Amino acid sequence: xxxxxxxxxxxxxxxxxxxxxxxxxxxxxxxxxxxxxxxxxxxxxxxxxxxxxxxxxxxxxxxxxxxxxxxxxxxxxxxxxxxxxxxxxxxxxxxxxxxxxxxxxxxxxxxxxxxxxxxxxxxxxxxxxxxxxxxxxxxxxxxxxxxxxxxxxxxxxxxxxxxxxxxxxxxxxxxxxxxxxxxxxxxxxxxxxxxxxxxxxxxxxxxxxxxxxxxxxxxxxxxxxxxxxxxxxxxxxxxxxxxxxxxxxxxxxxxxxxxxxxxxxxxxxxxxxxxxxxxxxxxxxxxxxxxxxxxxxxxxxxxxxxxxxxxxxxxxxxxxxxxxxxxxxxxxxxxxxxxxxxxxxxxxxxxxxxxxxxxxxxxxxxxxxxxxxxxxxxxxxxxxxxxxxxxxxxxxxxxxxxxxxxxxxxxxxxxxxxxxxxxxxxxxxxxxxxxxxxxxxxxxxxxxxx
Amino acid sequence: xxxxxxxxxxxxxxxxxxxxxxxxxxxxxxxxxxxxxxxxxxxxxxxxxxxxxxxxxxxxxxxxxxxxxxxxxxxxxxxxxxxxxxxxxxxxxxxxxxxxxxxxxxxxxxxxxxxxxxxxxxxxxxxxxxxxxxxxxxxxxxxxxxxxxxxxxxxxxxxxxxxxxxxxxxxxxxxxxxxxxxxxxxxxxxxxxxxxxxxxxxxxxxxxxxxxxxxxxxxxxxxxxxxxxxxxxxxxxxxxxxxxxxxxxxxxxxxxxxxxxxxxxxxxxxxxxxxxxxxxxxxxxxxxxxxxxxxxxxxxxxxxxxxxxxxxxxxxxxxxxxxxxxxxxxxxxxxxxxxxxxxxxxxxxxxxxxxxxxxxxxxxxxxxxxxxxxxxxxxxxxxxxxxxxxxxxxxxxxxxxxxxxxxxxxxxxxxxxxxxxxxxxxxxxxxxxxxxxxxxxxxxxxxxxx
Numbered sequence: 001x002x003x004x005x006x007x008x009x010x011x012x013x014x015x016x017x018x019x020x021x022x023x024x025x026x027x028x029x030x031x032x033x034x035x036x037x038x039x040x041x042x043x044x045x046x047x048x049x050x051x052x053x054x055x056x057x058x059x060x061x062x063x064x065x066x067x068x069x070x071x072x073x074x075x076x077x078x079x080x081x082x083x084x085x086x087x088x089x090x091x092x093x094x095x096x097x098x099x100x101x102x103x104x105x106x107x108x109x110x111x112x113x114x115x116x117x118x119x120x121x122x123x124x125x126x127x128x129x130x131x132x133x134x135x136x137x138x139x140x141x142x143x144x145x146x147x148x149x150x151x152x153x154x155x156x157x158x159x160x161x162x163x164x165x166x167x168x169x170x171x172x173x174x175x176x177x178x179x180x181x182x183x184x185x186x187x188x189x190x191x192x193x194x195x196x197x198x199x200x201x202x203x204x205x206x207x208x209x210x211x212x213x214x215x216x217x218x219x220x221x222x223x224x225x226x227x228x229x230x231x232x233x234x235x236x237x238x239x240x241x242x243x244x245x246x247x248x249x250x251x252x253x254x255x256x257x258x259x260x261x262x263x264x265x266x267x268x269x270x271x272x273x274x275x276x277x278x279x280x281x282x283x284x285x286x287x288x289x290x291x292x293x294x295x296x297x298x299x300x301x302x303x304x305x306x307x308x309x310x311x312x313x314x315x316x317x318x319x320x321x322x323x324x325x326x327x328x329x330x331x332x333x334x335x336x337x338x339x340x341x342x343x344x345x346x347x348x349x350x351x352x353x354x355x356x357x358x359x360x361x362x363x364x365x366x367x368x369x370x371x372x373x374x375x376x377x378x379x380x381x382x383x384x385x386x387x388x389x390x391x392x393x394x395x396x397x398x399x400x401x402x403x404x405x406x407x408x409x410x411x412x413x414x415x416x417x418x419x420x421x422x423x424x425x426x427x428x429x430x431x432x433x434x435x436x437x438x439x440x441x442x443x444x445x446x447x448x449x450x
Numbered sequence: 451x452x453x454x455x456x457x458x459x460x461x462x463x464x465x466x467x468x469x470x471x472x473x474x475x476x477x478x479x480x481x482x483x484x485x486x487x488x489x490x491x492x493x494x495x496x497x498x499x500x501x502x503x504x505x506x507x508x509x510x511x512x513x514x515x516x517x518x519x520x521x522x523x524x525x526x527x528x529x530x531x532x533x534x535x536x537x538x539x540x541x542x543x544x545x546x547x548x549x550x551x552x553x554x555x556x557x558x559x560x561x562x563x564x565x566x567x568x569x570x571x572x573x574x575x576x577x578x579x580x581x582x583x584x585x586x587x588x589x590x591x592x593x594x595x596x597x598x599x600x601x602x603x604x605x606x607x608x609x610x611x612x613x614x615x616x617x618x619x620x621x622x623x624x625x626x627x628x629x630x631x632x633x634x635x636x637x638x639x640x641x642x643x644x645x646x647x648x649x650x651x652x653x654x655x656x657x658x659x660x661x662x663x664x665x666x667x668x669x670x671x672x673x674x675x676x677x678x679x680x681x682x683x684x685x686x687x688x689x690x691x692x693x694x695x696x697x698x699x700x701x702x703x704x705x706x707x708x709x710x711x712x713x714x715x716x717x718x719x720x721x722x723x724x725x726x727x728x729x730x731x732x733x734x735x736x737x738x739x740x741x742x743x744x745x746x747x748x749x750x751x752x753x754x755x756x757x758x759x760x761x762x763x764x765x766x767x768x769x770x771x772x773x774x775x776x777x778x779x780x781x782x783x784x785x786x787x788x789x790x791x792x793x794x795x796x797x798x799x800x801x802x803x804x805x806x807x808x809x810x811x812x813x814x815x816x817x818x819x820x821x822x823x824x825x826x827x828x829x830x831x832x833x834x835x836x837x838x839x840x841x842x843x844x845x846x847x848x849x850x851x852x853x854x855x856x857x858x859x860x861x862x863x864x865x866x867x868x869x870x871x872x873x874x875x876x877x878x879x880x881x882x883x884x885x886x887x888x889x890x891x892x893x894x895x896x897x898x899x900x
Contacts, residue, residue, distance in 0.1 A: 011883060022895075040821070044884045049825040056513040060520050063506040067530025070510050072521035080517025087825045094819070306883040326878065334882040344882070369544070371490070375499040375537045408855045411879075411887040412862040418879045419869050428776065429861075429868045432784040432794065433461060433756040434494045437861040445472075 002026050002128035004319065005119050007111045007265070010037020011305040012296030013134035014095050016312030021102025023320060028128070029104050030111040030121055034088075035095040038136050038297075039305040041088060042156045047179055049087050050159070051338050053080040054186035058340070065378060075187045077164050084159070113266040116289055130291050130319045133279060134312065135265065137258040137297035144171075146231030152252040155180070165189055165251035169236040171228050172255035173200040175337050178212070180253055182339040185219030192247050194226045194238050201337065205349045205400040207364075208384060212402060215341055215382045260298045275300070283327040285315040293319070307333055332417040336407040341382060344410035347398030347417045348388055359391035363423075363447035365439055367403040372434040377404060385439040387423075389447055394422035404436040412440060423447055452478050452578040454769065455569050457561045457715070460487020461755040462746030463584035464545050466762030471552025473770060478578070479554050480561040480571055484538075485545040488586050488747075489755040491538060492606045497629055499537050500609070501788050503530040504636035508790070515828065525637045527614050534609070563716040566739055580741050580769045583729060584758065585715065587708040587747035594621075596681030602702040605630070615639055615701035619686040621678050622705035623650040625787050628662070630703055632789040635669030642697050644676045644688050651787065655799045655850040657814075658834060662852060665791055665832045710748045725750070733777040735765040743769070757783055782867040786857040791832060794860035797848030797867045798838055809841035813873075813897035815889055817853040822884040827854060835889045837873075839897055844872035854886040862890060873897055 004020045006013045009031030017029040034041045053075070060073040099106050109121035119126045139154035141147050153161070155176050168184050170177045173195030185191045193200075200209050200222065213222060226240045235246040260278035273280040273288045278300025285293045293315040296308030310328070317326040334346040353360040367373045367383025377383070383403020389396050399413035416426050423444050431438045454470045456463045459481030467479040484491045503525070510523040549556050559571035569576045589604035591597050603611070605626050618634050620627045623645030635641045643650075650659050650672065663672060676690045685696040710728035723730040723738045728750025735743045743765040746758030760778070767776040784796040803810040817823045817833025827833070833853020839846050849863035866876050873894050881888045 039883070045821050045825060048822055048884055052826045053513070053517040056509055056516055057518045059506055060510040060513065060518055060523075063503070063510065064529070066503040066506055066533055067526050067528075068503060068507045068510055069524045069526055069529075070520050070522065073510075074519045076517050076519055078517075079514070079519075083516055086829075087821070090824060090829065091821050304883070306880050306888075309883065310880045333880050336882045336885065371495050371537070371541050372498055374540060375495060376502045379536075379540065405855050405858045407882065407885050408858045408887050409861065411859065411881045411885070411890070412865050414881065415862050415865045415869075415871070415876070415879050419865075419871060419875065421865070421869060425869065426865070429865050430756050430760045430783050431861045431864065432786045432857065433489070433754070433759065434498055435786065435857050435861070437858050438756075440861070 002028050002126060004028070004130045004132065005030065005126060005128040006132045006134055007119070008037065008134035008136055008296070009035040009095070009106070010134060010136050010296060010308060011039045012136075012308030012312045013037065013132065014099065015309040016132050016134065016295060016316050017104045018098050018102050019313055019316045020319070021099070021104040023316070023322070025320065027104045028107060028126060029099060030107045030109060030119070032108070032110045035092050035099070035106065036088070040091050040095070042159060044305055045088060045091060046084050046159045047183070048338055049084040050080055051179065051183050053083065054183050055340060058186045077162070110264070112264065113270055116270060116291060131293065132312065132315055133265065133292065133294040133298055134296050134308065135261040135298045137260050137303065139254065140257045140259045141254050142256055144228055144230060147254065149231060149233065151250060152231055152254060154254050158251070158253050161251065165249070167192075167247070167249045168251045168253060169194065169247055169249035170253045170255060171236075172257070173197070173222060173224070174255060174257070175201055177253070177255040178337055178339045180255065181216065181220045185216065186340060191220045192249070193220060193222045194228050194236070195222065195224050196227050198225050200224070203349070204343065205345065205386060206351070207386065208343055208400055208402045211382045211384055212339060212341070212343060216339070258297065258303060260300050262298060284318040284325065285311050285328060286318065301328070302330060302333060304333065304335060332414050334410040334414045336410065338407065341403045342405070342407045343402045344406040345398070345400040346410050346413040347396070349398055349400060350388060353388055353397060358397070360388050360397060361391050361447045363387045363389070363443040363445070365443045365446055367436065367439055369442055370404070370434070370436045370439045373404050373436045373439070375434070385443045387440065387443045387447065389423045394424060396421055396423060396426065399440060406436070409437045409440065412437060452476050452576060454478070454580045454582065455480065455576060455578040456582045456584055457569070458487065458584035458586055458746070459485040459545070459556070460584060460586050460746060460758060461489045462586070462758030462762045463487065463582065464549065465759040466582050466584065466745060466766050467554045468548050468552050469763055469766045470769070471549070471554040473766070473772070475770065477554045478576060479549060479556045480559060480569070481556065482558070482560045485542050485549070485556065486538070490541050490545070492609060494755055495541060496534050496538060496609045497633070498788055499534040500530055501629065501633050503533065504633050505790065508636045527612070560714070562714065563720055566720060566741060581743070582762065582765055583715065583742065583744040583748055584746050584762065585711040585748045587710050587753065589704065590707045590709045591704050592706055594678055594680060597704065599681060599683065601700060602681055602704060604704050608701075608703050611701065615699070617642075617697070617699045618701045618703060619644065619697055619699035620703045620705060621686070622707070623647070623672065623674070624705060624707070625651055627703070627705040628787055628789045630705065631666065631670045635666065636790060641670045642699070643670060643672045644678050644686070645672065645674050646677050648675050650674070653799070654793065655795065655836060656801070657836065658793055658850055658852040661832045661834055662789060662791070662793060666789070708747065708753060710750050712748060734768040734775065735761050735778060736768065751778070752780060752783060754783065754785060782864050784860040784864045786860065788857065791853045792855070792857045793852045794856040795848070795850040796860050796863045797846070799848055799850060800838060803838055803847060808847070810838050810847060811841050811897045813837045813839070813893040813895070815893045815896055817886065817889055819892055820854070820884070820886045820889045823854050823886045823889070825884070835893045837890065837893045837897065839873045844874060846871055846873060846876065849890060856886070859887045859890065862887060
């Protein structure tokens with residue numbers, strides 16, 4: 001009898017297993033593919049590895065004004081792919097080590113629930129007190145004629161191409177689409193992005209979006225309100241404002257969304273409630289069956305690796321009596337788009353505050369307010385930091401940034417929002433100079449009428 | 451009659467002037483050289499600009515394993531110096547704009563106090579309610595025979611060299627010394643560092659120091675407990691464990707410390723108390739003359755640009771009745787060394803906690819615990835994150851890091867320490883994945899027996 005069986009070894013599942021293991025529980029983690037899940041094997045890690053190689057290539061070619069002249073710079077896809085593979089192997093070993101360190105048993109195989117307390121893998125049956133479903137999500141491919149052609153790939157397939165395309169069509173202007181648009185444009189591929197909606201990355205602050213679009217203008221052509229209608233060997237056909245147009249592309253990336261992996265788990269037989277966006281859970285990550293929890297992409301609440309990890313911690317804290325019960329709070333979950341320039345945000349945007357009827361004030365500054373930003377990014381670099389605060393209480397509601405190393409700066413904002421700090425509190429915190437992070441603090445002084 | 455006269459336009463003085471100006475006060479800022487002070491003109495900004503160019507050069511040459519091959523990379527000092535000049539000019543204009551924006555009058559000239567309420571510049575006399583002394587510090591050159599030779603420079607002079615040396619001797623293994631050691635070694639100059647003490651950067655966590663030494667080993671030779679006794683045209687002569695040795699160097703950098711600029715200000719006539727480390731102030735930055743304040747390097751409390759800025763804010767808050775009076779707190783002042791790898795810290799080290807008799811626990815992880823760190827820095831990169839917490843209360847006392855982009859991550863730690871968060875509080879904050887910043891949170895889970 002296990003205390004906990006976790007189905008799925010991604011950032012949700014392995015963190016949950018690790019935390020329960022650290023409590024001394026008997027834990028089994030079942031994974032049908034590789035440890036690390038989509039994040040490590042088909043998502044965050046491989047894309048960030050490739051993006052970094054592209055940034056190195058771009059820097060090598062464009063550092064003359066900083067004093068570095070390079071004769072010939074070549075981007076070698078096979079070497080970048082080999083490095084990506086090495087990173088993934090190293091990190092998988094890291095996850096396996098963590099599991100071993102916390103006495104978590106790991107089993108390779110496809111799991112199915114056969115009762116509230118029984119999980120089947122192949123011909124083996126395992127009994128358990130608690131179950132965590134952490135099966136993640138898969139790319140959704142819309143039923144467009146030609147979407148099954150060999151040169152049409154999802155975010156998984158695009159990570160295994162052997163030759164660089166000359167022209168890539170990216171269908172979908174969300175986070176995944178924009179990260180790959182950045183990647184391919186930096187290494188010299190002609191990129192066009194097709195987004196059905198009138199804006200890119202819809203949850204993002206719209207002022208940041210404009211800066212992203214402007215920054216990418218050189219290498220990426222974005223078509224908004226453009227619907228791809230069919231794909232053939234040569235062209236992507238799309239409709240834009242009533243007109244039918246086409247773009248010649250030798251690679252097509254489908255990045256229109258993801259679907260929760262709820263199939264073949266036996267959920268229906270246990271009458272576990274499933275909604276369109278995923279398995280239904282409460283704020284403790286419990287499904288309608290009290291000893292069964294669902295975390296990460298499969299519950300559709302927040303399709304982010306770190307959300308999955310946190311939900312794993314929340315689930316485990318509600319499972320065992322000795323733990324202080326925690327709940328899932330989503331008002332201070334940071335997110336990052338690893339485009340060039342990077343984008344990072346945490347908390348409410350202006351639009352969201354308006355929608356909720358919350359009175360707010362805004363303080364904002366261009367990233368160029370930071371001396372380090374100018375010194376390292378150059379005078380042409382774009383960037384913005386925007387802080388949203390509650391007009392009455394002064395509480396910091398959101399921080400939204402584009403440019404520089406904002407991905408590494410946003411944890412400060414998450415800390416301030418989660419700790420319910422007010423503008424005045426953060427104004428009294430000293431940030432190191434010269435860093436780009438100072439621009440967060442400096443933006444607070446731009447909030448009028450405090 | 452001015453409300454405030456600020457003497458010195460560095461990060462202490464211009465921030466104080468800006469804050470007072472924003473309150474609608476009549477403010478005069480007097481600067482004898484360039485706005486921005488040492489930080490902008492001879493310190494933080496020019497060094498970081500040069501260091502970044504060196505990092506670009508190093509990356510251009512060493513990115514083959516990431517997939518980027520470069521035929522020939524050249525570091526061109528004149529171009530790097532021209533870019534540095536451009537950055538400085540841009541930022542000076544930025545400071546001038548801020549002053550104008552907040553109606554701060556700026557006057558070029560050398561100021562002298564002629565009474566508690568009167569400041570003289572040349573033949574002009576100005577009356578004022580309050581005075582802030584923000585005159586900074588200057589490099590200290592020890593009386594070593596040969597220290598006045600033309601190839602012996604301070605941190606100011608080294609920023610204006612026209613040709614790269616072949617071999618540089620750096621006298622002093624503090625922050626400035628180690629930053630220049632990193633710079634010169636990255637661009638291929640042979641570097642030897644001579645430090646009198648048995649350790650580099652004495653206030654730094656000693657485990658970090660070992661990693662720094664190890665990382666620099668290839669390009670920099672460090673001599674600890676080595677006393678430079680004389681310098682001649684060709685050699686630096688030093689004593690090490692009783693033996694006299696020498697190092698041939700065509701450039702010698704004196705980086706042994708700085709002295710507060712307390713001279714020629716008329717302080718003695720007003721009986722303003724001066725100690726060995728600088729002008730004596732209380733926790734509101736007041737000198738023994740109640741309407742005269744001293745901030746930044748000149749009071750010797752914390753030789754950091756951001757400390758000077760914060761002290762300026764503290765001084766202004768105590769000067770005017772409508773402000774909530776603030777005091778200078780130094781337990782959460784972050785600091786960064788822009789060496790390669792970068793080092794950043796905030797709060798107590800283990801040694802300091804031991805010294806104060808505070809019971810503490812330590813949680814630490816190599817930076818390689820972060821997937822992004824591996825993906826971007828490679829498998830050979832060194833790094834460590836260490837969190838110190840109070841053994842009884844769980845309060846976070848200190849965070850110390852080496853590697854990656856820790857300079858931009860340390861503001862999170864400053865926020866946690868200043869907001870008096872406990873280990874459990876920060877464990878509940880979600881950090882974005884994959885970022886290097888996660889290693890701070892992950893280190894908290896390594897603290898045993900919580």
